[in-house]
Amino acid sequence: MSPETSPAPSKEKAYRKLYTSKLLRETMTLHILSTKTASQEGRLVWVTSGFPVEIPVAFNTVAAYPEQYGAIVGSEKCGPLLCGFAEELGFSQELCSYARSSIGSVQQPEQSPLTGLPKPQALLACNNICGTVLPWYEAVSEMTGAPVYLVDTPPLEGEQPSHHLAYVKSNLNGLIEFMSQNFNHEYDEKQLIQVAKLSNDAVSLWTKALEACKNKPSPLNCADRFLSMAPIVALRGTQQAINFYQAFFAEVEERVKQGIGAIREERVRLLWDNIPPWFTIYNFFNTLAKQGVVFPADSYTHAWSAAIPRGEIIESIAKVYSNVYLNKGLSAKIDKMCSLIKDYDLDGFVLFSVRSCKRYSIGQMVTKEEITRRTGVPGVIIEGDMVDSQQYNEAQAKTRMEALIEMIV
Amino acid sequence: MSASLSYDTLVAERHQYLQPLIAAENPIIGYIYPHAPLELFFAHQLIPTLLWAEPKVPGAYEASLQTFCCSYSRNLFSQRAKNHLPTLTAIVFPGGTCDSLQNLGDIWQARFPEDTVLRLTYPVARDETALTYFTEEIQNFSKYIEVSLGHKFSMKKYNEAVALLAEFRAATQFITAARIIQPECLPYTEHTKLIRQFLTAPGPQALQLIEQTVIQVQSALRNEQLIPSVEALRYGILQNNLADLSIPLSKQGPRIMVVGGMIDPEGIAVLFENAKTSADIESAEIVLDLLSFTYRTVFTSSPSLQGNPFHELAQSILSAPAEPTQEGLPNRLQFLQHVFDQFAIDGLIICEQSFCDPDQFEVPDMLKLAGKKKMLTVRLPLDPEFSDQARIEGRLQSFLETLSARR
Ligand code: SF4
Numbered sequence: 001m002s003p004e005t006s007p008a009p010s011k012e013k014a015y016r017k018l019y020t021s022k023l024l025r026e027t028m029t030l031h032i033l034s035t036k037t038a039s040q041e042g043r044l045v046w047v048t049s050g051f052p053v054e055i056p057v058a059f060n061t062v063a064a065y066p067e068q069y070g071a072i073v074g075s076e077k078c079g080p081l082l083c084g085f086a087e088e089l090g091f092s093q094e095l096c097s098y099a100r101s102s103i104g105s106v107q108q109p110e111q112s113p114l115t116g117l118p119k120p121q122a123l124l125a126c127n128n129i130c131g132t133v134l135p136w137y138e139a140v141s142e143m144t145g146a147p148v149y150l151v152d153t154p155p156l157e158g159e160q161p162s163h164h165l166a167y168v169k170s171n172l173n174g175l176i177e178f179m180s181q182n183f184n185h186e187y188d189e190k191q192l193i194q195v196a197k198l199s200n201d202a203v204s205l206w207t208k209a210l211e212a213c214k215n216k217p218s219p220l221n222c223a224d225r226f227l228s229m230a231p232i233v234a235l236r237g238t239q240q241a242i243n244f245y246q247a248f249f250a251e252v253e254e255r256v257k258q259g260i261g262a263i264r265e266e267r268v269r270l271l272w273d274n275i276p277p278w279f280t281i282y283n284f285f286n287t288l289a290k291q292g293v294v295f296p297a298d299s300y301t302h303a304w305s306a307a308i309p310r311g312e313i314i315e316s317i318a319k320v321y322s323n324v325y326l327n328k329g330l331s332a333k334i335d336k337m338c339s340l341i342k343d344y345d346l347d348g349f350v351l352f353s354v355r356s357c358k359r360y361s362i363g364q365m366v367t368k369e370e371i372t373r374r375t376g377v378p379g380v381i382i383e384g385d386m387v388d389s390q391q392y393n394e395a396q397a398k399t400r401m402e403a404l405i406e407m408i409v
Numbered sequence: 410m411s412a413s414l415s416y417d418t419l420v421a422e423r424h425q426y427l428q429p430l431i432a433a434e435n436p437i438i439g440y441i442y443p444h445a446p447l448e449l450f451f452a453h454q455l456i457p458t459l460l461w462a463e464p465k466v467p468g469a470y471e472a473s474l475q476t477f478c479c480s481y482s483r484n485l486f487s488q489r490a491k492n493h494l495p496t497l498t499a500i501v502f503p504g505g506t507c508d509s510l511q512n513l514g515d516i517w518q519a520r521f522p523e524d525t526v527l528r529l530t531y532p533v534a535r536d537e538t539a540l541t542y543f544t545e546e547i548q549n550f551s552k553y554i555e556v557s558l559g560h561k562f563s564m565k566k567y568n569e570a571v572a573l574l575a576e577f578r579a580a581t582q583f584i585t586a587a588r589i590i591q592p593e594c595l596p597y598t599e600h601t602k603l604i605r606q607f608l609t610a611p612g613p614q615a616l617q618l619i620e621q622t623v624i625q626v627q628s629a630l631r632n633e634q635l636i637p638s639v640e641a642l643r644y645g646i647l648q649n650n651l652a653d654l655s656i657p658l659s660k661q662g663p664r665i666m667v668v669g670g671m672i673d674p675e676g677i678a679v680l681f682e683n684a685k686t687s688a689d690i691e692s693a694e695i696v697l698d699l700l701s702f703t704y705r706t707v708f709t710s711s712p713s714l715q716g717n718p719f720h721e722l723a724q725s726i727l728s729a730p731a732e733p734t735q736e737g738l739p740n741r742l743q744f745l746q747h748v749f750d751q752f753a754i755d756g757l758i759i760c761e762q763s764f765c766d767p768d769q770f771e772v773p774d775m776l777k778l779a780g781k782k783k784m785l786t787v788r789l790p791l792d793p794e795f796s797d798q799a800r801i802e803g804r805l806q807s808f809l810e811t812l813s814a815r816r
């Protein structure tokens with residue numbers, strides 16, 4: 001974008017801070033404390049981001065999320081250090097940096113933010129997001145002695161066939177057995193239904209906040225959503241998540257009512273695809289905000305917007321967690337992104353090619369062409385990683401973003 | 410002997426394997442993941458051919474795949490883009506085995522819409538529920554082949570294929586076990602070539618070559634009365650019961666093992682032979698590899714002719730040993746421990762396909778275990794093009810020299 005077309009300087013910041021960010025910090029700090037206590041009490045589980053967490057929550061365990069911890073590692077800019085510890089153990093630099101930094105933090109907790117995640121009593125993985133999670137958790141299991149349970153959700157094409165659903169259900173029943181045995185706790189279906197209700201309530205508030213970004217100006221930018229999604233990931237199924245999202249949604253509604261946007265002057269509306277580069281998240285989005293670029297939607301935070309449907313509880317959980325779109329192949333992802341572009345009236349899109357994440361990123365070249373063909377809006381691919389800043393070339397990202405903005409304005 | 414020359418010869422030979430089948434206009438179905446239901450393809454009157462990576466293909470993936478897609482997938486894509494693949498009636502992609510292949514299947518469909526792309530999705534677990542799931546998956550897959558390709562399932566062809574594949578497995582299991590005991594009985598290069606020929610163009614001709622070799626190996630071992638030991642070892646591997654075996658191993662030269670996944674065993678054989686020549690250590694032998702296309706394929710149990718074909722096929726495929734599975738790591742490590750102990754392995758070559766998660770996640774545990782046993786290891790990052798051939802051979806050479814000095 002040329003200096004002539006830049007908006008006039010103003011005293012007000014180009015982006016607006018959410019006042020609920022204080023509540024977010026408090027909520028997550030309390031959560032971190034509760035994971036420490038839970039670990040001491042022998043009821044801490046580590047879970048993957050797409051795990052049916054309602055089940056371990058119904059067993060009165062507390063869930064910690066290594067991927068979320070990876071985001072903290074990234075934001076604290078210590079990704080290369082922690083990944084390096086894993087590499088010293090023999091893990092290739094080509095593996096997912098969430099996995100590497102997590103393994104690195106288990107190896108060297110004193111040198112890790114928050115001294116690493118507290119020691120788990122079980123490791124719960126669901127491969128609906130990728131195939132990395134199982135060997136990653138197996139590696140952590142070797143190091144910590146905590147047993148691994150995998151909920152296997154083979155990738156789907158189209159509708160879920162009955163034998164697939166039956167298989168995932170049996171995996172969930174296996175999980176219940178695993179939890180009962182390892183945590184000496186009886187399974188209580190009523191409790192699970194109650195947790196699922198709390199989960200749905202939080203998901204509903206979160207989804208409403210996401211959908212509010214269809215408004216112009218958009219009340220939230222990408223970084224707002226990426227930070228505020230922490231409770232929907234980590235506290236789904238608890239009252240704390242609902243408390244936070246009630247306040248959060250109220251603020252979003254208020255912004256919409258008053259016509260206040262996430263950024264001072266909204267000129268270009270873009271879609272973001274993939275995990276963000278955590279180590280430069282503010283810098284990246286706020287620099288663009290100064291040029292009037294906002295991201296009202298992204299493919300990533302929308303992944304937590306599916307509620308558990310009514311019906312027999314295990315079957316409902318099996319359905320919702322099998323059908324996350326990362327588990328449904330490229331065309332489902334392209335469909336989703338095209339509908340986001342249409343529904344949120346977006347001018348273009350940015351595909352962040354995350355070297356760590358093969359499942360999410362391989363296919364983005366086809367995706368780019370196909371989305372432009374279907375929607376007519378231009379897009380760009382920028383390359384990097386979410387944690388390992390050594391894989392990110394800021395100058396290249398800047399040039400590509402400038403080229404995209406030029407195509408639009 | 411120049412390394413690249415011998416590898417070139419090998420590559421040129423490989424192109425011949427499939428020629429008779431192509432000339433006879435047999436419908437050919439290509440598959441990538443080695444644990445495919447070959448008997449099912451035959452039952453649908455399709456000849457399965459394993460689509461190997463091709464070392465000499467020029468890169469043609471850049472507009473469709475990022476460089477962090479595994480090098481095997483990139484190579485296959487380039488082969489297709491450059492029309493290096495044989496004419497195929499259909500190509501089968503696996504679901505649920507690794508992220509690179511999972512996504513490659515989708516990209517293939519988008520980029521080559523004229524290809525018939527089929528998908529068979531594998532469970533990760535290895536229990537009864539996984540077996541039930543996979544049985545139905547294979548049955549649906551069979552129905553889909555009927556509908557999409559118009560090739561009906563023939564029980565007669567199925568039975569013939571079960572017999573063919575069972576003979577292939579039995580013969581190659583025997584050779585593998587024989588080589589563990591006495592690697593001099595058959596060069597590793599020959600061993601890997603026979604397997605490759607069969608998997609490229611499975612049929613009576615390729616089987617005959619293997620069976621002739623079995624006869625030769627048997628006669629070499631008979632003099633030393635080693636055949637019962639070979640059979641006991643073969644059975645022990647199949648039963649995953651190595652702990653109690655007493656195996657009379659040949660103590661010649663350093664005994665080396667190769668681990669890794671979808672790595673070209675013949676390529677490894679060439680690299681190894683060249684390194685041996687450079688190091689001037691003729692006695693060193695690869696006594697066993699645990700690679701996908703060799704050990705993991707041949708020690709898969711065969712389906713029984715008695716039960717439901719789909720159930721039997723599912724059971725057979727899920728029995729493939731040493732693949733990362735849910736019950737995985739502790740079992741795999743225990744197996745490795747037995748292998749190291751029982752087969753008197755002196756050195757370990759750890760192969761990692763570039764950007765292959767399944768390979769790369771295994772490495773640290775292998776290193777740890779080998780370290781405990783004070784075993785010498787060398788780690789080889791590879792791509793199917795062996796783009797770094799001179800450096801890899803150099804590493805292998807120093808590995809062999811150190812190993813030999815230790816002995
Ligand atoms: S590979 Fe991708 S989906 Fe899997 S853990 Fe890493 S970042 Fe997450």
Ligand code: SF4
Pocket residue numbers: 479480481482506507508509510670671762764765766767768
């Ligand atoms: S080499 Fe590895 S990543 Fe590539 S297709 Fe094979 S198993 Fe998958």
